[in-house]
Amino acid sequence: xxxxxxxxxxxxxxxxxxxxxxxxxxxxxxxxxxxxxxxxxxxxxxxxxxxxxxxxxxxxxxxxxxxxxxxxxxxxxxxxxxxxxxxxxxxxxxxxxxxxxxxxxxxxxxxxxxxxxxxxxxxxxxxxxxxxxxxxxxxxxxxxxxxxxxxxxxxxxxxxxxxxxxxxxxxxxxxxxxxxxxxxxxxxxxxxxxxxxxxxxxxxxxxxxxxxxxxxxx
Amino acid sequence: xxxxxxxxxxxxxxxxxxxxxxxxxxxxxxxxxxxxxxxxxxxxxxxxxxxxxxxxxxxxxxxxxxxxxxxxxxxxxxxxxxxxxxxxxxxxxxxxxxxxxxxxxxxxxxxxxxxxxxxxxxxxxxxxxxxxxxxxxxxxxxxxxxxxxxxxxxxxxxxxxxxxxxxxxxxxxxxxxxxxxxxxxxxxxxxxxxxxxxxxxxxxxxxxxxxxxxxxxxxxxxxxxxxxxxxxxxxx
Numbered sequence: 001x002x003x004x005x006x007x008x009x010x011x012x013x014x015x016x017x018x019x020x021x022x023x024x025x026x027x028x029x030x031x032x033x034x035x036x037x038x039x040x041x042x043x044x045x046x047x048x049x050x051x052x053x054x055x056x057x058x059x060x061x062x063x064x065x066x067x068x069x070x071x072x073x074x075x076x077x078x079x080x081x082x083x084x085x086x087x088x089x090x091x092x093x094x095x096x097x098x099x100x101x102x103x104x105x106x107x108x109x110x111x112x113x114x115x116x117x118x119x120x121x122x123x124x125x126x127x128x129x130x131x132x133x134x135x136x137x138x139x140x141x142x143x144x145x146x147x148x149x150x151x152x153x154x155x156x157x158x159x160x161x162x163x164x165x166x167x168x169x170x171x172x173x174x175x176x177x178x179x180x181x182x183x184x185x186x187x188x189x190x191x192x193x194x195x196x197x198x199x200x201x202x203x204x205x206x207x208x209x210x211x212x213x214x215x216x217x218x
Numbered sequence: 219x220x221x222x223x224x225x226x227x228x229x230x231x232x233x234x235x236x237x238x239x240x241x242x243x244x245x246x247x248x249x250x251x252x253x254x255x256x257x258x259x260x261x262x263x264x265x266x267x268x269x270x271x272x273x274x275x276x277x278x279x280x281x282x283x284x285x286x287x288x289x290x291x292x293x294x295x296x297x298x299x300x301x302x303x304x305x306x307x308x309x310x311x312x313x314x315x316x317x318x319x320x321x322x323x324x325x326x327x328x329x330x331x332x333x334x335x336x337x338x339x340x341x342x343x344x345x346x347x348x349x350x351x352x353x354x355x356x357x358x359x360x361x362x363x364x365x366x367x368x369x370x371x372x373x374x375x376x377x378x379x380x381x382x383x384x385x386x387x388x389x390x391x392x393x394x395x396x397x398x399x400x401x402x403x404x405x406x407x408x409x410x411x412x413x414x415x416x417x418x419x420x421x422x423x424x425x426x427x428x429x430x431x432x433x434x435x436x437x438x439x440x441x442x443x444x445x446x447x448x449x450x451x452x453x454x
Contacts, residue, residue, distance in 0.1 A: 046318065047244045048392050055451045063247065063443035064379075064391040070245040071449040081391055083398040083426075084244070084270070085326040088319030092337065094357070111342070121303055122315065124295035129345065130319030133338035164342030 002173045002190045002217075007141050009034045009217050011100055011171050014139055015041055022046060022091070022131060024101030025069045027141040031100055042078070044096055046087050046127040051079025068127065088127070092134045099135035101128065103142045103167070105157040108183040108204030110167040112140065113159035125162060132163030144172035144201045151203035153177070153184060174198050176215060183207055188215040221385045221435050222414065226256035229408045229434045233257065233373055236264040236289070240325065240369065240400040241279060242376040245271050245297075245446045248393030249278050250377040252410045252438040258285055266290040268369055270321060270396055272302050277444050286310065292369075294318035317345065320366050322399055327368035329402025329431070336363035374404025377438070378427070381411035382418075385432030386425045394426065401427045410438040 002010065004027050012034035015021060022044045023029055032054075035041050043052040045067040052067060053074035061072035090096060105113040112132055115125040132138060145151055153170065170177045175198045176188040183205025186198060189212050199206060223229045230253055233239065243249030257265075258281050265288050272291050273280035282288050283301050290312040296302055305311035316324075317339040327335045336354065340346050341362045350365040376397040379390035387409055389397055401407050409427075414437035 045392070047247075048395050055449045057453050058450045061445060061448055061450060062391065063445050064393040066245065066247050066392055066446070070247070070446040072445055072447065073449070081389075081394055083389075083394050084318065084322035084396045085399045088322055091319065092339075121306075123297055124293060124315040125317055125345075126295040127318035129317035129343065130337070130339040133341060161343045 001193060004030060006190070006217055007171050007173065010176065010215055011139055011141055012036070014169065015039070015098065017041070019097040020044055020050070020095060022096050022099045022135070024099070024128070026102045028100040028102060029069065044087075044090070045073070046091065046131070048082050048084060048087050049075065049079060050082075051076045053079075088130050091130055094134060094136045096135060098137045098139065099131050100139045100141060101131065103140045103152070105152050105154055105159050106140055106142065106167050106170055106179070107154050107157045108179070110165045110179040111157050112162050112167050113157040115162050116160045118160070128162050132166045135166070138167050139169045139171065140167050141171055144174040151201055153202045153204050155204045174201055180207065185209075186212050188213055190215060191217070219384045219417070219429065221429070221432060222383045223434045223436045225436055226252040226410060226438070227259065229253060229410070229436050230256050230260060230375070233260070233262050235262055237262070237372045238266040238268065238370065240371045240374040240404055241267055241269040242374070242395065242397035242400045243269065243271070243278070244392065244395035246273065246278050246444050248377050248389070248395050248397055249273070250375045250410050251441055252436075253375045253408060254278065254281055257287065258282055261285070261287070263287050264289045266292065268292045268321070268325075268371060270294050270318060272296045272299055274299055274446065275301050277442070283311070290314065292316065292321070294321050322396060324366055324369045325396065325399040325403045328370070329399055332368060334365050334367050336365055338363050340364055369403055371404050372406065374400040374407045376401045376407065376409050378409055378411045380413045380415065380420060381409055381432075381435050382415050382420050382429070383435065384417045385409060385429030385435050386417070386420055387411070387427035387432065388420060388424055389426050398427050402431045406433045407431055408433065409435045411435060412438060412441060
């Protein structure tokens, strides 16, 4: 089974040289730590920055320089600032190659729910609805089952939707899966996890073809 | 073309009860601190505030929530704000949550003189309820879009890094965020700046917001520029 770091490491392998990438809050933020050295990747922060760097050193933090999670950050050489309309313009016009975000539920047709739990305080969708409606490639980092052991990979999302038919790939603590017109296609197992365990943890349509390899994570 | 006013009190003096105002900023970054303080002092009530976030309990728009001056918030994310949550649950405060890109683009549409825009954000979700939907072919693929209306705001209040007495503005780093498009969208736009200089000082090539959009400008003071989430890494 993968921990959060493991999920982040596995997702980092999906990033290709030359990509512009938007990372959501939570596990997706960790992905930045595992992008292979020497690869040219530019991180977009939807509040208005291309070329996001690591957190600043103590004392170097700048109130004017934050990421979409409101954390203090730095820039890297070649970075640029822009306003929020342009930021979502580059997202909507599919200039951003890859979006990585978290989810509470995903359905087997690629619908995603990650912004609202009825009965709980609703904080808002922020940029999530814009990102999922437009991104050309969306990878979701999520837990396969909730604390009660119930599947979060469903035939149909029960929570209010963030977007429809948009998720392309999912990395969970148990597996890597593609979202296809026929349902979730199992690609890889997490170390020590059996196909049977993944089957039991997946309520949506699950396609298992041939031997499913165990994922390789450094 | 001298749009300089003395201070925030003078800049906001004609904002009346029940006005609709836009406030620039993302989180606590790039918010018009001086104008918010002046609005609290003036005690104007029943405001509809269009702003990406609602501040925190004791800073930003949170200060106007404490004094119950806000009737309605139009935001994309309202975050950690206990007083906000209390007023929302008690029904004292109305909240309309909209996607961040939609918020930015509805401001932009107002500033560009367009009545509406089409966006895919929210298609198939509860955001689409009551909105006109239309199909367009984009990149050879038919896709549904929602029609979203340009905002109609009485005032826009923005914060810039530098400005001149013609109202030309330059923003700094990610404090730019919603400020430029809100500056364009207000019927009356008020800009507070960290450094106000005479016209001719700023390089015209470096102006982000041309002064035509700005009606009043003043030199702000005592900026706290509070950091919401201080995150650092260890040296070495």
